[in-house]
Amino acid sequence: MRSAIRKGSEMLTWAAAAGLGLLWLNASLARQPAPTDLMSLGMAPAGPHQARTADLDHMIGQMLVVGFYGQSASDGFTRKILGQVRDGRIGGVILMDQNIRSRDQLERLTSALHAADPPLPLLIAIDQEGGAVQRLGPKQGVPRLPGAARLARQGSLERATELYAGLATELKTLGINLNLGPVVDLARNPRSRIIVRQGRSFGTDPGTVAAFAEAFIRAHRRAGVLTAAKHFPGHGSTAADSHRGLIDLTESWSESELEPYRMLVGSEPPPIVMVGHLHLDRFDADAKIPATLSKEAIESMLRGEIGYQGAVITDDLEMGAIRRTYKTEDAAVLAIAAGNDLVLISNTRRPDPFLPERLLAKVRAAVLDGTIPRRRIEDAYHRIVALKRMLAVPEPVLAGPR
Numbered sequence: 001m002r003s004a005i006r007k008g009s010e011m012l013t014w015a016a017a018a019g020l021g022l023l024w025l026n027a028s029l030a031r032q033p034a035p036t037d038l039m040s041l042g043m044a045p046a047g048p049h050q051a052r053t054a055d056l057d058h059m060i061g062q063m064l065v066v067g068f069y070g071q072s073a074s075d076g077f078t079r080k081i082l083g084q085v086r087d088g089r090i091g092g093v094i095l096m097d098q099n100i101r102s103r104d105q106l107e108r109l110t111s112a113l114h115a116a117d118p119p120l121p122l123l124i125a126i127d128q129e130g131g132a133v134q135r136l137g138p139k140q141g142v143p144r145l146p147g148a149a150r151l152a153r154q155g156s157l158e159r160a161t162e163l164y165a166g167l168a169t170e171l172k173t174l175g176i177n178l179n180l181g182p183v184v185d186l187a188r189n190p191r192s193r194i195i196v197r198q199g200r201s202f203g204t205d206p207g208t209v210a211a212f213a214e215a216f217i218r219a220h221r222r223a224g225v226l227t228a229a230k231h232f233p234g235h236g237s238t239a240a241d242s243h244r245g246l247i248d249l250t251e252s253w254s255e256s257e258l259e260p261y262r263m264l265v266g267s268e269p270p271p272i273v274m275v276g277h278l279h280l281d282r283f284d285a286d287a288k289i290p291a292t293l294s295k296e297a298i299e300s301m302l303r304g305e306i307g308y309q310g311a312v313i314t315d316d317l318e319m320g321a322i323r324r325t326y327k328t329e330d331a332a333v334l335a336i337a338a339g340n341d342l343v344l345i346s347n348t349r350r351p352d353p354f355l356p357e358r359l360l361a362k363v364r365a366a367v368l369d370g371t372i373p374r375r376r377i378e379d380a381y382h383r384i385v386a387l388k389r390m391l392a393v394p395e396p397v398l399a400g401p402r
Contacts, residue, residue: 056374058119059381060363062091063336065123065313066356067347069098071105073112080353085116089356091384092123094346095135095176103141103174110175121388123226125178125344128167132198133181142170147199148183152212161215168223177391178226180274182216184209184260185236189252195236206259213260214268221271224391228313229264231276232302233257233291238278246290246321250281261306271387272311273302275340277321290321293331298339311383313342318349328355329362336363337372341380 070078084090093113100106110124128134131147138144145167151160171179186209187201195201202212213229220227234257238247264270275298277290283297291297292314302308317323317331326334332343347355366372 056364056367056377057360058088059377060360060367061088061356062120062384063341063343063363063377063380064090064332064356064359065092065094065125065342065344066090066359067094067096067099067345067351068353069351071099071101071109073109077351077353078109078112082112082116084356085113085118085122088119089360091118091120092125092178092342094125094180094344096346096348097135098348100135100140102139106136106140106174114175120385121177121391123178123342123388124176125180125228126171126176127180128171128176129179129181129183129200130163130167131200133200136170136174140174142167142174148202148212149187149196149199152202152208157211157215160212161219164216164219165223168220168225171220171225172223177224178228178272179220180228180230182213182227182229183231184213184229184264185231185234186254186257186260188237188254188257189239191239192236193239201236206256206263210260210263210267213264213270217264217268217270221390226271226387226390228272228274229261229270230274231278231315232261232273233276233278233280233297235276235278246277246279246288246325248279248281248288250279253280258301258306261302261308265306265308269308269310271390272313272342273308274313274315274344275302276315277319292317292322292340293326293334293338295338303339311341311380311387312339314340314344316344316346318346323349329358332359333363333366333371336376336380337366339376341383 068077068081069075070081072078073082081090081093085093099109113122113124116122126135128136129148130145131150134144136142143166145163151163168179171177183195183200185195185201186206187196187204190196202209217227217229234249234253237252237254237257238249261273275292277292279288279290280297283289283291283294298312302312314335317328317335322331328345332345335343343359345355345359363372367374367377
């Protein structure tokens with residue numbers, strides 16, 4: 001009887017929270033400058049050109065996830081970012097080491113970011129996989145988590161779910177709503193420095209990888225935190241590091257590296273998939289372009305073959321694999337044209353508070369001159385709105401892992 005009463009109370013509490021969350025998100029949506037009938041934007045008469053450009057800027061801004069320097073709302077760089085958030089010039093930020101000191105400081109920073117009154121809820125992203133990749137730790141009052149390889153060796157999905165649920169709750173409390181994980185790369189090459197040797201993969205078996213990734217995704221979803229499965233189409237077969245340069249996977253890659261994505265799409269689709277700076281000749285044998293900038297990789301393989309229909313984000317466009325060949329703004333245009341809905345730029349190599357304006361201007365020009373079809377921006381915007389609706393309605397926790 002007590003159990004039934006407790007479950008009923010949980011359902012009422014969740015329903016009330018969900019209702020408040022939807023009211024908040026709907027109020028945000030009501031403030032946005034973009035019209036509700038986005039399909040009509042490209043067919044509007046030439047007269048209201050200025051209004052149509054403002055609508056376009058709003059949609060492009062939501063696609064940008066940018067890093068910044070600063071640890072408090074009073075820092076000059078942070079003040080600039082707060083203005084860009086308020087004006088809808090960016091749809092998200094990524095927190096790096098330079099943004100993080102103490103727990104209190106981080107809570108104040110994320111509170112200021114959320115309170116900037118953006119037209120849509122702001123994505124605040126972080127890399128907190130566990131093991132070798134976790135920006136938060138005991139200094140911020142966040143317990144350190146084992147890496148993926150260690151958790152998989154222990155073999156307990158229940159334990160993994162418990163740990164990831166605790167992590168997700170900590171992130172939510174800290175005002176962070178996007179964790180850039182889990183890694184779903186297969187540990188196919190023992191010499192892989194960036195994936196296997198750092199213990200970031202759940203293993204060599206696609207089923208095991210998918211099962212633990214599912215635990216990661218679901219635990220975060222229940223806490224109202226988004227996740228991004230990475231690095232599509234698979235980073236675990238090469239010893240090279242895409243932070244340093246473009247990786248050609250053509251000789252080492254296997255179709256089995258797509259299996260975790262197929263399994264997740266069938267059971268627990270990740271809200272976001274991150275595409276890596278990884279080349280296969282099947283994308284474009286002559287140009288040697290990375291998956292990040294390849295329509296063949298995103299539209300044909302990820303969406304077509306695998307059937308994934310959620311949001312797609314680039315890996316950091318400042319990594320060596322991109323910056324050695326492309327200017328950041330040019331890479332952003334190519335990434336969006338290829339099918340990415342969100343463009344991630346850490347803004348750490350040459351920190352620039354005006355980067356969002358330059359990105360927006362470059363992408364806007366590419367839309368107006370036909371390089372990027374306007375429909376591509378509208379499709380991305382629809383996915384981003386759907387993504388941000390998830391933040392308002394986390395899944396109720398009424399039972400253990402499925």
